[in-house]
Each structure stands twice: as structure tokens, then as C-alpha cells.
Amino acid sequence: MNAPASNPASRAGYPGLVLAMLLLVYTFNFLDRQILGILAKPIMEDLQLTRTEFGAIGGLAFAVLYSVLGVPLAYLADRTSRSGVIAGALAVWSLFTGLCGVATGYWQLFLFRLGVGVGEAGGVAPSYAVIADYFPPEKRARALAIYSLGIPIGLAxxxxxxxxxxxxxxxxxxxxxxxxxxxxIAPIFRWVVRDVPRPVVAKGDAAPVSAVFGILARKPGFWLLAFGASCSSLCGYGLALWTPLVLMGNFGFDLVTTGQFMASLLLIGGTAGVFAGGWFADRLGKGDRAWYAWLPAIAWLITAPLFAVGFLTSNPWIAWPLLVIPNGLNILWLGPVTTAVQHMVPQHMRATASGSFLMINNLIGMGLGPLLMGFLGEALKASYGAEALRYGAVFCLGFYVLAGILALFAAKHVRSGWVEQTA
Incomplete structure (x- = not known):
């Protein structure tokens, strides 16, 4: 591993710079995902795609290799250079994002989105591990929440x-x-961000993936949080892809107005929700680790009815305040849940554990969410006509309720399975 001899985490201000660079990369991670959603109408018209086909491009094409490769790339990051893997991942997914702009048909765009997924598979789990290396446990949820601001900023x-x-x-x-x-940006990131020296076992002989799986498999809290987050992500990724078309249909917006309306929801609601999740988790979690599960559970259970009412109203001035709140609550889980996953394994297994969590979350959430909403948008046409996509989105909101229930069950297991760490 190409780590410096001294610990860069001890340099004044440097952890903040590292976090800022990670945030920048994560912003592009979600920017490159969300750009497909706002461009749904012109892409579908130009390439003559059905909603089901576009749902497959927006979810399944991205999720297949993104989810599967996340674990081996996280393992590679644990064994070599975490910052190097992140920089390489950024370069790869950016290349394929650019190639999407020259696609001439369904299968070409599908394959290019597959390539975007390959690149992005190496970005998130190593970033979680870098943050855990640079920030102590009592500040970790806030740091992870700040990093997760890349989601609403990138989406917006x-x-x-x-x-x-x-x-x-x-x-x-x-x-x-x-x-x-x-x-x-990729070479600039590689030049600025340095790896923190890790225990000898992590430098040349990291624990095998099977050992990490073995630890996680015995912890019910991991599985309940993973499947709860997956249910939330199923809705979240589906809404991210299809909400622009729902807004155009509901309110008669053009492309730019839709972009302005949706960006304001994502930026204001999303940033508030992500930061609140980390802030409250750090404070409440000190007294009881179960709060790392209770917080997302409460948020998910409130999210579903607010989204439903917001989508069913025909007045955009009423819809905006109804939608901005769940746009924050639906991603409040990021700081608490990712922190909990980090504390279920020893330090040198962090990236691999995060990769395992992300594999489950993304296969279910990203792989099924956009495809399911697109399928329902086609299947419900006979009953709901032009409003089929809107009602398909509303029907899928039940997964938020399921996510909340799973997180409530996870709380006591998070408390008992927590691995206290000093670094």
C-alpha cells in the first residue's frame, strides 16, 4: 500500500480537505446517475424506448455490475490504496457517462450505463472506509452525513x-x-487525498472476504438494516428516475421548469435530511446505539404518506412543501446506517463490510426500483391512462413502510452487535 510514513489524519485541517474531496467525487457519482432521469423524455423520444426499457437502463443496467463488483473493489481498496481505487473509479464512470452521449439505440445505451455502474462500484465503499480512518467514532456519523450530502447535491x-x-x-x-x-477531476483527487496507515494485517494480508461475510452473517442487525435500506432505496431510485415525468404529467411543466422544481426539492430537502441524520445519530447514539436504527425507522414511516399526498395533488404550490419534507426524510438514514455498518467489523474490514451492505442495497434498490416503477407505468395504463406513472409511483411507496418496520426490529440487534473502536 502506498501510504505515507506518518499519519496524515493528524495534520491540522487535512481531514476536512479529504472530506471535501470525497464529497466532490460523490456529488459527481449521483450527478451522473440523476442526469438520466431529467433527460427521460428526450432520450425516450429520440431512441424510441418504452417505459420498461428506460426503467431497465436507469436501474438494472447500472445495478448489475455496480452491485456485484462493489465487494471485490472494496476488498482491493482494503488491500492496496483506498484513494487510488476511488480515483480510478471516478475516471472509469466518467468515461462511460460521456459515452452515453453518443448512444444510438437501446442496447448501446444499456451497455454504456453498465460501464458507468462498473466505475461507480469502486467509489462509495472505499470512501466510507477513508472517512472512518480520518474521523473518530464520536464524529463519524456527522462526517458520513456530510459526505452523503453528495447525494442531494449531485441529484439536484x-x-x-x-x-x-x-x-x-x-x-x-x-x-x-x-x-x-x-x-x-480524477487525477486531482489522487494527488490530494492520501491513505492513512493501517494495521499490518490490512497492508499486505487483509482478511479474506469470507471472513468479513462470516462476521456479518451472524449479526441480525446487519441484515435488517441492509434490507430496510434496500426497500427505501427501491423507492428512492425509482422516484429519482421517474419523478421528472410525473411532474411534467401532473403540472404540465417543460424540461427546464421540471429541473428547477425538482432540483429545489432535492437540494433543500435532501441536504437538510442527510445532515440531520448524522447530527442526531451522533448525539442520541452516544446514549443508546439503537438510535442508529430508530432514526431511519421514524423517518421512513413518515416519508410514505407525505410523498403520496404530494404526488396526488394537482397544485404545484401545494405539492412543493408536501414533497420537500419526504425528500429529506427518505435519505436521513445515510449517516446512521452507514455508521452502524462500519461498527459491525474491525477497522481493516470496513471497506469490505460497506461493499457487502451496498451490494444488497443496490441490487434490490437500484436494480428493481426504476424497473418496477417503469413497468407499473406501462401496466396501469388501462386503468389510469395518462396518470399510470403517477399511481405506479404511489403504489411503490409501501416499501418505505416496510423499511421502517425492518429498522425498528434492527434496533436491539444494532445495540448488541456494535463493535467499539477508537480509530
Whole structure:
């Protein structure tokens, strides 16, 4: 491993710089995902895609290799350089994002999105581990929450920039522009971010993946949180892809207005929700580790009815406040849950444990969510006509309720399975 001789985490201000760079990369991670959703209408019209086909491109194509490769790439990061793996991942997914802009048909776009998933598979789990290396346990949920701000910021920017670039040029230019910028950032990230020296076992002989699986398999808290987060992500990724079309159908918005409306929801609601999750988890979790599960459970149970009412109203001025709250609550879980997963294994297994969690979360959430909502948007046409996609989204909100129930059951197991760590 190419780690410096001294611990860079002890340098004044450097952990904050590392977190800022990780946040920048994570922003592009979700920007490159969300840009597909806001461009759904022009892409579907240009390439003559059905909703089911577009749902497969937006979810299944991305999720298959993204989920499967997450664990081996996280294991590689544990054995070698975490920052190096992240930089390489950024370069790869940015390249394929740019290539999406030259796709001429369904299968070509499907394969390019598959490539985006391959690259992004190496980004998140090593980043979780880098944050755990740089921040002590009492500050870790907040640090992970700040990192997770990349989700609402990336989603909002992807929505807004995608809409404006497509309106000014075309949808292809939006993909190409984002891809080029990401490729330019990759070497800067590699130069700035340094790995923290890890225990000898992690440098040359990291624990085998089977050993990490063995620890996690015996912890019910891990499985309940993983499947709870997966149910939430099924809704979240589905809504991220299809909400632009729902808004256009509900309110008659054009592309730019849709981008502005949705970006405001994602940025305001999302940033507040992510930061609140980390802040409350760090404070409440000191007294009882079960709060790392109770917080997301409460948020998910409130999210479902608010989204439902917001989607069913026909007035955008009423819909906005109803939708901005669940856009924060539905991702409040990121800080608490990812922190809990970090504390279920020893330090040198963190990236692999996170990769295991992400594999489950993304296979179910990302793989099924966009596809299921797209399928329902087609299947419900006979009953709901032009409003089929809106009602398909509402029906899927039941998964938020299931997520909340699973997290409630996980609370006591999180408390008993917590591994106290000093680094």
C-alpha cells in the first residue's frame, strides 16, 4: 500500500480537505446517475424506448455490475490504496457517462450505463472506509452525513444542469460535458487525498472476504438494516428516475421548469435530511446505539404518506412543501446506517463490510426500483391512462413502510452487535 510514513489524519485541517474531496467525487457519482432521469423524455423520444426499457437502463443496467463488483473493489481498496481505487473509479464512470452521449439505440445505451455502474462500484465503499480512518467514532456519523450530502447535491445538479444543457444544446451534450469534467477531476483527487496507515494485517494480508461475510452473517442487525435500506432505496431510485415525468404529467411543466422544481426539492430537502441524520445519530447514539436504527425507522414511516399526498395533488404550490419534507426524510438514514455498518467489523474490514451492505442495497434498490416503477407505468395504463406513472409511483411507496418496520426490529440487534473502536 502506498501510504505515507506518518499519519496524515493528524495534520491540522487535512481531514476536512479529504472530506471535501470525497464529497466532490460523490456529488459527481449521483450527478451522473440523476442526469438520466431529467433527460427521460428526450432520450425516450429520440431512441424510441418504452417505459420498461428506460426503467431497465436507469436501474438494472447500472445495478448489475455496480452491485456485484462493489465487494471485490472494496476488498482491493482494503488491500492496496483506498484513494487510488476511488480515483480510478471516478475516471472509469466518467468515461462511460460521456459515452452515453453518443448512444444510438437501446442496447448501446444499456451497455454504456453498465460501464458507468462498473466505475461507480469502486467509489462509495472505499470512501466510507477513508472517512472512518480520518474521523473518530464520536464524529463519524456527522462526517458520513456530510459526505452523503453528495447525494442531494449531485441529484439536484444533475437535474438542473441536465435540463439546461439539454434545452440549450441537446441531451447528448449533457452526458458528454459531465463525463469530461469527471475525468479531469480524477487525477486531482489522487494527488490530494492520501491513505492513512493501517494495521499490518490490512497492508499486505487483509482478511479474506469470507471472513468479513462470516462476521456479518451472524449479526441480525446487519441484515435488517441492509434490507430496510434496500426497500427505501427501491423507492428512492425509482422516484429519482421517474419523478421528472410525473411532474411534467401532473403540472404540465417543460424540461427546464421540471429541473428547477425538482432540483429545489432535492437540494433543500435532501441536504437538510442527510445532515440531520448524522447530527442526531451522533448525539442520541452516544446514549443508546439503537438510535442508529430508530432514526431511519421514524423517518421512513413518515416519508410514505407525505410523498403520496404530494404526488396526488394537482397544485404545484401545494405539492412543493408536501414533497420537500419526504425528500429529506427518505435519505436521513445515510449517516446512521452507514455508521452502524462500519461498527459491525474491525477497522481493516470496513471497506469490505460497506461493499457487502451496498451490494444488497443496490441490487434490490437500484436494480428493481426504476424497473418496477417503469413497468407499473406501462401496466396501469388501462386503468389510469395518462396518470399510470403517477399511481405506479404511489403504489411503490409501501416499501418505505416496510423499511421502517425492518429498522425498528434492527434496533436491539444494532445495540448488541456494535463493535467499539477508537480509530
Amino acid at each position: 445538479l444533475g437535474t438542473l444542469l441536465g435540463a439546461y444543457i439539454a434545452a440549450l444544446v441537446n441531451w447528448r451534450a449533457a452526458f458528454i460535458t459531465m463525463g469530461v469534467i469527471g475525468i479531469l
